[in-house]
Amino acid sequence: MTAITTQGLTKRYGAITAVDGIDLDVREGDVYGFLGANGSGKTTTVRMLLGLVLATSGTAEVLGRPMPKAGAEVLPQVGALVEAPAAYPRLSGRANLRVHDALGKGRRSGRAGRVDDVLDRVGLGGVDERPVAAYSLGMRQRLGLAHALLHQPRLLVLDEPTNGLDPQGIREIRGLLLELNAAGTTIFLSSHLLAEVEQIATRVGVLDRGRLVVEEQLDVLRQPTGRTYVSTPDVARARALLDGQVESYDESSLLVRVPDVAALNARLVQGGVRVSVLAPEQHTLEDVVLEATTASSDRFERA
Amino acid sequence: MTRLIGVELHQLVRSRRTWVTILLIDLLPTIVAVLLAVTDIGPRPGSGPAFLSAVLTDGTLFPLAAMAIVLPLFLPIAVAIQAGDAIAGEAQQGTLRYLLVRPVGRTRLLLAKLVSVMAFVLLTLAIVAATAYVVGVLLLGNGDIGQTTTVSGTALSQQQLIGRTFLALGYALLCMLGVAAIALFLSTVVDSPLGAAMGTMAVLVASTLLLTLDAADSIAAYLPTRYWLAFVDLFRDPILWRDVLRGVLLQVVYVVVFLGAAWANFMTKDVTD
Numbered sequence: 001m002t003a004i005t006t007q008g009l010t011k012r013y014g015a016i017t018a019v020d021g022i023d024l025d026v027r028e029g030d031v032y033g034f035l036g037a038n039g040s041g042k043t044t045t046v047r048m049l050l051g052l053v054l055a056t057s058g059t060a061e062v063l064g065r066p067m068p069k070a071g072a073e074v075l076p077q078v079g080a081l082v083e084a085p086a087a088y089p090r091l092s093g094r095a096n097l098r099v100h101d102a103l104g105k106g107r108r109s110g111r112a113g114r115v116d117d118v119l120d121r122v123g124l125g126g127v128d129e130r131p132v133a134a135y136s137l138g139m140r141q142r143l144g145l146a147h148a149l150l151h152q153p154r155l156l157v158l159d160e161p162t163n164g165l166d167p168q169g170i171r172e173i174r175g176l177l178l179e180l181n182a183a184g185t186t187i188f189l190s191s192h193l194l195a196e197v198e199q200i201a202t203r204v205g206v207l208d209r210g211r212l213v214v215e216e217q218l219d220v221l222r223q224p225t226g227r228t229y230v231s232t233p234d235v236a237r238a239r240a241l242l243d244g245q246v247e248s249y250d251e252s253s254l255l256v257r258v259p260d261v262a263a264l265n266a267r268l269v270q271g272g273v274r275v276s277v278l279a280p281e282q283h284t285l286e287d288v289v290l291e292a293t294t295a296s297s298d299r300f301e302r303a
Numbered sequence: 304m305t306r307l308i309g310v311e312l313h314q315l316v317r318s319r320r321t322w323v324t325i326l327l328i329d330l331l332p333t334i335v336a337v338l339l340a341v342t343d344i345g346p347r348p349g350s351g352p353a354f355l356s357a358v359l360t361d362g363t364l365f366p367l368a369a370m371a372i373v374l375p376l377f378l379p380i381a382v383a384i385q386a387g388d389a390i391a392g393e394a395q396q397g398t399l400r401y402l403l404v405r406p407v408g409r410t411r412l413l414l415a416k417l418v419s420v421m422a423f424v425l426l427t428l429a430i431v432a433a434t435a436y437v438v439g440v441l442l443l444g445n446g447d448i449g450q451t452t453t454v455s456g457t458a459l460s461q462q463q464l465i466g467r468t469f470l471a472l473g474y475a476l477l478c479m480l481g482v483a484a485i486a487l488f489l490s491t492v493v494d495s496p497l498g499a500a501m502g503t504m505a506v507l508v509a510s511t512l513l514l515t516l517d518a519a520d521s522i523a524a525y526l527p528t529r530y531w532l533a534f535v536d537l538f539r540d541p542i543l544w545r546d547v548l549r550g551v552l553l554q555v556v557y558v559v560v561f562l563g564a565a566w567a568n569f570m571t572k573d574v575t576d
Binding site for chain 1: 306307309310314317318319324396397398399401402403404405406407408572573574
């Protein structure tokens with residue numbers, strides 16, 4: 001079962017192509033990291049998936065139904081945070097959630113319970129009745145997440161959900177998302193923060209100037225490079241010992257290409273090289289993304 | 304749908320702006336009543352707002368005079384602001400996208416907003432009429448009970464008066480629905496609620512201005528404000544239906560065209576704010 005599939009999804013604004021024929025494949029149960037620089041088309045894609053922006057061409061299916069056509073059936077099962085959170089500034093967070101609960105399928109009985117439950121989940125359980133206008137950025141972000149969690153969605157579509165949160169808050173939200181995912185919620189996480197995605201995603205898609213340039217399981221992308229990182233005070237001795245296998249070095253470490261790390265270790269120790277760190281090198285998400293994408297899209301070079 | 308309307312109405316009555324606006328609108332006819340009572344100088348018959356010359360002898364007619372006072376300017380401005388805010392205001396606040404993904408259907412949202420604006424008009428007119436009745440009777444006295452005179456000078460029974468007042472109220476509501484339709488359309492076009500309200504006021508001011516211009520006679524019958532005050536004709540004896548019916552027809556056309564345009568535009572609009 002797929003959570004989101006798109007075929008040739010394209011959005012043009014006049015002469016500008018914001019999203020250029022992308023084929024997404026998000027499976028149910030994924031934590032899908034949707035990466036891309038600012039302006040690469042992430043938000044436009046998210047908006048098309050939710051039926052806010054109408055595609056110029058191509059199709060999108062969410063939870064197996066076409067969007068935006070089947071929005072009335074699909075959207076009640078989707079929780080969304082699109083760019084910044086938004087709420088009626090004069091109402092309290094609770095009152096805002098009550099409004100949204102009433103607009104959804106929620107019956108009046110149990111409304112207070114549902115609202116309290118999502119507030120608890122995002123860490124706002126003890127919030128007073130002050131209006132949202134008086135909320136801090138982090139509180140608004142948490143309230144936005146609470147909105148998304150109302151009515152227990154099968155799919156969460158989150159655009160930069162940790163914006164404005166402090167490190168503890170980010171960690172808390174990460175824990176919450178993992179918990180929801182473990183309980184079966186598919187999470188589509190759009191972000192430009194590689195580190196954030198790397199810590200939580202099972203699958204990533206990388207968008208570059210409106211094109212999907214990478215879509216793969218995260219552990220496939222982070223496969224070993226075949227090189228081993230060696231940190232040692234005896235760089236010169238190590239180089240002499242491993243002649244021809246050292247790919248690069250500096251004054252305290254080397255990158256060595258060997259098939260067997262254990263054998264390398266034995267050889268270094270036998271040769272009298274003191275080893276402080278020995279680790280197989282892995283591709284980082286940053287390597288993958290930088291390799292696949294072109295220059296930052298908010299840079300405008302002089303021609 | 305009823306839930307959505309319920310939420311919208313709840314927001315309407317909870318909003319401080321609603322009550323401040325109504326208070327300001329209500330203030331104008333009240334000031335007029337006080338001035339009339341203190342000075343006892345009414346406008347000469349045939350000049351000034353309708354009914355004003357009549358209310359000096361009969362305060363129970365003051366609600367109609369109050370309606371004639373607020374209808375040309377104050378009420379349309381308030382309607383333009385309310386309806387202009389309907390979609391553009393939600394968009395500017397960022398709440399429009401969250402309403403749409405809840406999901407609230409676009410057609411339903413538009414209809415609920417329209418209902419809310421009309422509820423606002425009804426509420427305002429009711430409060431203005433009630434205040435005007437109290438103020439009128441207290442300050443200007445209530446002539447001969449059951450002996451209200453028409454604009455034509457003949458007598459009108461209490462029953463007739465009530466019936467015609469409701470007709471006038473319905474007519475005023477329809478005129479304001481026309482304003483709301485224009486403002487709602489602009490609200491789906493521009494990003495700022497102020498822009499939509501100002502645009503609507505520009506249309507109304509232009510219409511009022513053109514009506515004073517002889518050279519614009521040929522298009523006068525199609526201008527939105529042309530028949531607004533025709534409800535006065537409901538209080539002639541016999542009722543002068545011609546302008547009232549033309550006014551109804553004209554407003555229906557404006558409502559259909561602009562609501563249609565608002566719907567068509569909103570349904571195909573990319574919500575990007």
